[in-house]
Amino acid sequence: MARLEQAITSIVDVFSEYASSDCKLNKQELKKMMEKEVQSPELKAKICSGDGDNIPWKLDRNLDRELDFKEFMNGVTTMAKCYYQKKTEIRLHRGLDPHFKACSGFMK
Amino acid sequence: MARLEQAITSIVDVFSEYASSDCKLNKQELKKMMEKEVQSPELKAKICSGDGDNIPWKLDRNLDRELDFKEFMNGVTTMAKCYYQKKTEIRLHRGLDPHFKACSGFMK
Numbered sequence: 001m002a003r004l005e006q007a008i009t010s011i012v013d014v015f016s017e018y019a020s021s022d023c024k025l026n027k028q029e030l031k032k033m034m035e036k037e038v039q040s041p042e043l044k045a046k047i048c049s050g051d052g053d054n055i056p057w058k059l060d061r062n063l064d065r066e067l068d069f070k071e072f073m074n075g076v077t078t079m080a081k082c083y084y085q086k087k088t089e090i091r092l093h094r095g096l097d098p099h100f101k102a103c104s105g106f107m108k
Numbered sequence: 109m110a111r112l113e114q115a116i117t118s119i120v121d122v123f124s125e126y127a128s129s130d131c132k133l134n135k136q137e138l139k140k141m142m143e144k145e146v147q148s149p150e151l152k153a154k155i156c157s158g159d160g161d162n163i164p165w166k167l168d169r170n171l172d173r174e175l176d177f178k179e180f181m182n183g184v185t186t187m188a189k190c191y192y193q194k195k196t197e198i199r200l201h202r203g204l205d206p207h208f209k210a211c212s213g214f215m216k
Contacts, residue, residue: 004122004145007115008184012192014112023196037112069192073185076116080184084120084177088131 015072024066027055042086043079123180132174135163150194151187 018033019025025033031048038044047056055065059075062068067075126141127133133141139156146152155164163173167183170176175183 002145002147003118004141004184005147005151005187007118007122008151008188009191010111010115012188012195014115015192016195033112037110039110039113043113043116069189070185073188076112076188077178077181077185079113080116080120080181081177083117084123087120087124 011073011076015069019069019072022066024064024068025055025072026066030055030067038079040083043082046078046082047075119181119184123177127177127180130174132172132176133163133180134174138163138175146187148191151190154186154190155183 014033014037015025018029018037020029034044034048038047047059055067056075057063059067059071059078061071061074122141122145123133126137126145128137142152142156146155155167163175164183165171167175167179167186169179169182
């Protein structure tokens, strides 16, 4: 399967596995998912609330203390941006791609 | 590597591979990516403009005729929602999870 499609279906499958039948992640389900499905502390920190015990209010747009699929995808985007920024900075730092500098402004 | 993290890093890697040095996808790069990295016609239709030759204006928020990473991630979310909705409907249809009905309202 093509890589982008495989990544997308994998993200949906992970959500479906951990979200209970109401198609939302409560805080226990989110905690279990993040423990098992994300290893990088840096990415975890983007999603998990300070005490790691609550649903991060930044993602819980409707404040129902659960994450629906749309809110979950906002979290995926947040983690992807974090990883992308790190990857871009590494390339800049190693001078792998000098004209890559144009990217540094992307995170505005 | 944990599945969610692997999917996220794969998405970033695909973007970085196809985006030229200005960290944006022009229409040729997007077209090449979608041809190779997404097989499902249904998912492709969500991202590719009608004639498949232009950057879909719905994603090109700043109308610069290119997709930066943030705009690209909006496209990934659109495809993920499409796949999620299909997967949820299949489960409903097969009665696999009768109380899954609660999900059908998610796409509001």
